[in-house]
Amino acid sequence: MTRLQTLLAAAATLIAWPALAHDGVHISDQYARVNGGIGASGAIFLKVENHADVDERLIDATSDIADKVQLHTHIASADGVMQMLHVPEGFEIAAEQDLMLKRGGNHVMLMGLKKDLKDGDIIHITLTFEHAGKVEIDVPVDNARKPGAMGMMDHSKMGAEAPAPSN
Numbered sequence: 467m468t469r470l471q472t473l474l475a476a477a478a479t480l481i482a483w484p485a486l487a488h489d490g491v492h493i494s495d496q497y498a499r500v501n502g503g504i505g506a507s508g509a510i511f512l513k514v515e516n517h518a519d520v521d522e523r524l525i526d527a528t529s530d531i532a533d534k535v536q537l538h539t540h541i542a543s544a545d546g547v548m549q550m551l552h553v554p555e556g557f558e559i560a561a562e563q564d565l566m567l568k569r570g571g572n573h574v575m576l577m578g579l580k581k582d583l584k585d586g587d588i589i590h591i592t593l594t595f596e597h598a599g600k601v602e603i604d605v606p607v608d609n610a611r612k613p614g615a616m617g618m619m620d621h622s623k624m625g626a627e628a629p630a631p632s633n
Contacts, residue, residue, distance in 0.1 A: 497511055509576065511566075522596060528594070530590070532580060
C-alpha cells in the first residue's frame with residue numbers, strides 16, 4: 467500500500483468514526499433525586515438514545531446504593547390519583563428513537579437507600595438492555611433540578627455507550 471493509500475484509508479476511518487460511535491445505545495442527561503436519608507427512596511431520570519436499526523428494550527437496572535432497584539412508571543387510577551407501578555417487562559426504545567425517563571413518567575426507582583445522599587453525590591448504576599447488554603453509568607444527585615430542565619450539568623464524562631447488536 468502506498469503512503470497516499472494509507473493516508474486516504476486513515477482519513478476515511480476518521481470521517482466514519484462519529485457514525486460508528488453512535489451505533490447502539492447512548493445514555494445522556496442522567497440525574498437522580500432522593501427523598502430523605504438511609505432507608506429512603508429516590509429516582510433516576512435520563513435519556514436513552516437507540517442508534518441501532520432494531521428495537522431495543524431497557525429490561526433491568528441495578529445498583530449497590532439501594533436494597534431494591536426497579537423500572538417504574540406513573541399511571542392515573544380510575545379516580546385520577548397518580549400511582550407508581552413496577553414495569554417488569556421494561557421499556558421499549560424503537561429503532562433510531564429516544565426514550566426519556568422523566569419525572570411523572572418512566573424512571574428508575576431506588577428503594578431502601580443504603581447511604582444518605584446529597585446534591586453532587588454520584589450513584590453508580592448498571593442498565594441492562596435486551597440487545598446492547600449491560601451499560602454502566604454514573605448519575606449525579608441533583609435535588610434542585612426542575613422537571614424538564616435538560617443539560618444543566620456537563621454529563622460528557624458520565625454518559626455511556628453500548629455497541630449496536632450484531633444480528
